Amino acid sequence: MAANNPKLSRRQFLKASASAVISLAVVGSAAYYFKDKSSVLKTGVIRPPGSRDEEEFLYACIKCGLCVQICPVHAIKLADWDHYLSYGTPYIDVNQQACDFSCDAIQCAETCPTAAINFKIFKHAGDKAIEELTKKYNGQLPPNVNPFEVQIIAMREADKMGVAKIPDPNQCLAYHGHGYKGKLGKTHSLLRPPGSQERIYIDEVEVNREICDLCVAYCPLGDHAIELKELGNGKFLPEIKDGCVGCGVCQMLCPTEPKAIVIEPFKGLETA
Ligand code: SF4
Ligand code: SF4
Ligand code: SF4
Incomplete structure (x- = not known):
């Protein structure tokens, strides 16, 4: 009987251990893959x-x-x-x-x-x-x-890369009636503000907003895409409209961490 044969048991034990290690590796890789895949979605x-x-x-x-x-x-x-x-x-x-x-x-x-x-x-x-x-x-x-x-x-407006979303209003400064004072952005990224002919580096510009509205003020599609809605009691929240094309300027400039406004991509994710 196999149970009484110590040699066979050891082989079985080694085999079982090897399978367990392989299974863990497979499960671990799959978890890592899907974790990363979802972070790709979140980061736009x-x-x-x-x-x-x-x-x-x-x-x-x-x-x-x-x-x-x-x-x-x-x-x-x-x-x-x-x-x-x-x-x-x-x-x-x-x-x-x-x-x-x-x-x-x-x-x-x-x-x-x-x-x-x-x-x-x-x-x-x-x-x-x-x-x-x-x-x-x-x-x-x-x-x-x-x-x-x-x-x-x-x-x-002719094509959509994705659409902006606010997954949790609690993350948004305007929702709490808060302003924002500081750099326009944390990265050394370029932007041509609406109505301007000059491009600026966002980490070189200081802004001071009584109520945070950076995503609204710098959207290249303007009020076709996003507006700041007053909710009462000093609270506000950006409202995403049909004209949003998912360009991502709002996510780039949103000063919260994690970002209150994120792009849900429509194209570009490999599903195979
Ligand atoms: S900045 Fe771009 S992604 Fe954000 S609301 Fe405007 S059009 Fe949409
Ligand atoms: S800014 Fe760059 S990515 Fe956007 S439309 Fe022009 S060339 Fe394309
Ligand atoms: S930039 Fe971010 S924190 Fe400020 S109003 Fe827009 S979503 Fe809210």
């Missing part, structure tokens, strides 16, 4: 605006890095082995540097030689906005309207 790693759906994107992207070079705020990076994205493909980590659209004409999409980042949707949206405006004013643009601005706004 996204594809550049206009990127095709992930499967098509992976076929179309030739990893040339032209989008990386053209982005004036250096928002786009190429994925390393440790990302849950195909090696060498472009992504944006909004904690480091969000896409602030300060290139104006979605230059990463315009420069992509294979249309993995698809400029057609932006061009179409820009042209359509001008066409509709011209039609509204009987074939002529009104003198006080800058057609370039009309085009740019329509282009920014």
